[in-house]
Amino acid sequence: MPNPATALNAAADKLHEAVRANDPAALGALLTPDAALALVEVLNARAYLAQTGAADFNPEAATDYEALRLAERILTPQPWDYLTTDGTRLRVIPERLPQHQGGSVVLIQICEAAHTQVTPDGPEFEMRTADVPDLAAALTARTEWATRDGLDGILVVRPEGDGMRLAYTVFARDTTGQSADVDRTMLVPEEQRQDLASALRRALDVALGWEA
Structure with missing residues (x-):
């Protein structure tokens, strides 16, 4: 052998x-x-x-x-980032760890400027790969959609004005470093809506590549 x-x-x-x-x-x-x-x-x-x-x-x-x-x-997968004028960052990045079939995730992070003092990544929503196509489709069609992670977190996307409101709640460290239910929300402008959907699909391809 x-x-x-x-x-x-x-x-x-x-x-x-x-x-x-x-x-x-x-x-x-x-x-x-x-x-x-x-x-x-x-x-x-x-x-x-x-x-x-x-x-x-x-x-x-x-x-x-x-x-x-x-x-x-x-x-190291390259993230897709969108930064607002107030310093809030939306990031999409695939997890790069070998996983069993269906076990990989795509990380979605909304990180406020104040949160970077605690952690550079901010609280993140771990989206199962099975849910990513539905989120990308909702963004493309400008329709409301929601899902949960493997714990008690929830993510919602819905049309708002000319853009799409993306919001999630996860159990993570808040801006004081304490563990709590943390809410994050961002209005994704119309000019970034399709870019976000495309970034999700690319991240999905990478994440699936790490599944056994």
Whole structure:
């Protein structure tokens, strides 16, 4: 039976060779959801060995730093952000953790400027991937729609004026750092409505890619 550590080290070698060759196709083939996190762990360990002097055993071990940074950039999904004039931020970002079928989520964050003093992310609503298409469809059709998360949180979207009101309640830390039911709401202007729906669909594709 093949040794898993040997296989991972060989994959890590291929990864930093792909970095040096600037080969996007090879990088994409190596950084699959089932192997990516393990590869990052291997690169972390090898980079640490290089830092502590064990690089003498591998003259190119420093390349692991390069590969590690690139792997982290590839694995970190880029959020879609909308920022209001008062500093409130709406963010859509897929969770990037391996999950069982149907277990991944898309995170929706409405973060007020004052909340960044407690946490840079703010309270977030964890939307199940099964619900994301319905939210995107409601935004596209300008219709009211609501759902709950796996706990007691609730998210609602409804037409309001020329835009769409997005609101949710989750149990999280408030602006004082205390745990409480936190309400967040934002009026999504008409010019951002379709952009938000598109961002949700892209985040859904990424989240589903991490499901086993």
